[in-house]
Amino acid sequence: MPPFPGPQEPPRRWDKPSEPPQKLLSRDFILLFCMAMFSNSYIAVFYCFEQWLEGLGISPNWRGVLLSSLFAMVLLCRPLASVLLLKRGKLPAMLVSIMVSSCVMLAYPYVGGEHAIGAIWLLRVIQGIALAVYSSCTVAVLVSCIPRGQSARGFALFSLTLLLPYSIIPALAERLLPVLGGEPRLFALTAALGLPALAMLIPLAPRLRTPEMPAQGAGSLSGRALWRAVSHSGLFFVYMACLSFSIMTVLAIFFMKGLCAVTGAQPAWFFSTYTATIILVRLFGSHRLDTLPRYRITTLCCAVLTCCMLGLAWGPLWAFIPLTCVYGLGLGLLYPLLAAAVYDRSTPTTRSINSNVMMATFDSSAMLGPLLGGLVIHAGYGYRGVFTATAVSVFVCGCCMLIDRVRMLRRGRANPR
Numbered sequence: 001m002p003p004f005p006g007p008q009e010p011p012r013r014w015d016k017p018s019e020p021p022q023k024l025l026s027r028d029f030i031l032l033f034c035m036a037m038f039s040n041s042y043i044a045v046f047y048c049f050e051q052w053l054e055g056l057g058i059s060p061n062w063r064g065v066l067l068s069s070l071f072a073m074v075l076l077c078r079p080l081a082s083v084l085l086l087k088r089g090k091l092p093a094m095l096v097s098i099m100v101s102s103c104v105m106l107a108y109p110y111v112g113g114e115h116a117i118g119a120i121w122l123l124r125v126i127q128g129i130a131l132a133v134y135s136s137c138t139v140a141v142l143v144s145c146i147p148r149g150q151s152a153r154g155f156a157l158f159s160l161t162l163l164l165p166y167s168i169i170p171a172l173a174e175r176l177l178p179v180l181g182g183e184p185r186l187f188a189l190t191a192a193l194g195l196p197a198l199a200m201l202i203p204l205a206p207r208l209r210t211p212e213m214p215a216q217g218a219g220s221l222s223g224r225a226l227w228r229a230v231s232h233s234g235l236f237f238v239y240m241a242c243l244s245f246s247i248m249t250v251l252a253i254f255f256m257k258g259l260c261a262v263t264g265a266q267p268a269w270f271f272s273t274y275t276a277t278i279i280l281v282r283l284f285g286s287h288r289l290d291t292l293p294r295y296r297i298t299t300l301c302c303a304v305l306t307c308c309m310l311g312l313a314w315g316p317l318w319a320f321i322p323l324t325c326v327y328g329l330g331l332g333l334l335y336p337l338l339a340a341a342v343y344d345r346s347t348p349t350t351r352s353i354n355s356n357v358m359m360a361t362f363d364s365s366a367m368l369g370p371l372l373g374g375l376v377i378h379a380g381y382g383y384r385g386v387f388t389a390t391a392v393s394v395f396v397c398g399c400c401m402l403i404d405r406v407r408m409l410r411r412g413r414a415n416p417r
Helices: 027-055 060-086 091-110 116-145 151-158 160-180 183-208 215-220 223-231 236-263 267-291 294-314 317-344 351-378 382-414
Strands: none
Touching: 027 060, 027 091, 027 116, 027 151, 027 160, 027 183, 027 236, 060 116, 060 351, 091 116, 091 183, 116 151, 116 183, 116 351, 151 160, 151 267, 151 317, 160 183, 160 267, 236 267, 236 294, 236 317, 236 351, 236 382, 267 317, 294 317, 294 382, 317 351, 351 382
């Protein structure tokens, strides 16, 4: 796929033949990977959050609000955090954000009574702010660790930092919940994973102290410059594809346990099976991702995932595991290709900003998805209706990529090289 017409990248020192090529699996990439994997466990454990809220007698609409409030704060705070942290070192910010998230998890066993909704909302808001700071730092450092020409592979491998917790925590939690005595104690136990995340900060400290932008150029990063970098990227439909794709994944994560209560399937099997499939795809196929025809594969994945989500909602129970494997295969290909489209069609000066805009679409989906799911259940369509909505969402993702492809072809004809 040719790059989006725009400013040419300036020559880089590592483009010279005399210097060895950068390795993707560098020391800093591996350390950042380990730290993000432990920190993302705070999100993976919330797979049972919606069912816990139902057990508390909270209405579907309020369940959607409480689910989405954490990600709403991430959406609101990430842009400001991204701008500020590009000019500064990230070590103090990451240290504080991990500690705050751990303290929030420890507070869940003390939530209850008539003020439970307000207390849960406050905890979600605080953790959302901490997550916004942490994820902005992580993305900014990540894009500086990925060598040129390995963007799809880099994003594919780094996405395992979220997949590995989802492959382990739900299956383990289903066994621990009867022993621990409920979800709040499970959330509190997860706080212990903040300790290895904090330990990763020690060897990463030299890199985290270095700003992504030099001090003399920090003043040029105004709000107008940020908006121009986003609005002139030509990535609007790719961002919309990211949004609709992520709405599907968010709904599947937070409402799968409810669907399994209707269909009789085991939620732990879903999380373990689809994450194991994605991990295998990205471990053994990541070196081929940058050679795939991206538009063809993304639209094909969207079509397959549309059928897959309808099958999970309305299909027979024996098809649950095969459809889950297909779901994992589609996700294993679709996310890194969407992320690579944003990476490759950004200039060096806008790459970090555009990557954070992409992350903002995922934040938006995490806010909108639970609200949509709550509305569908409140309207009486149940969990099967929620998964029908996921099929519509990923279908929209495919349509957005088709529109973007048409725009790129027209732009290429109008501006031949």
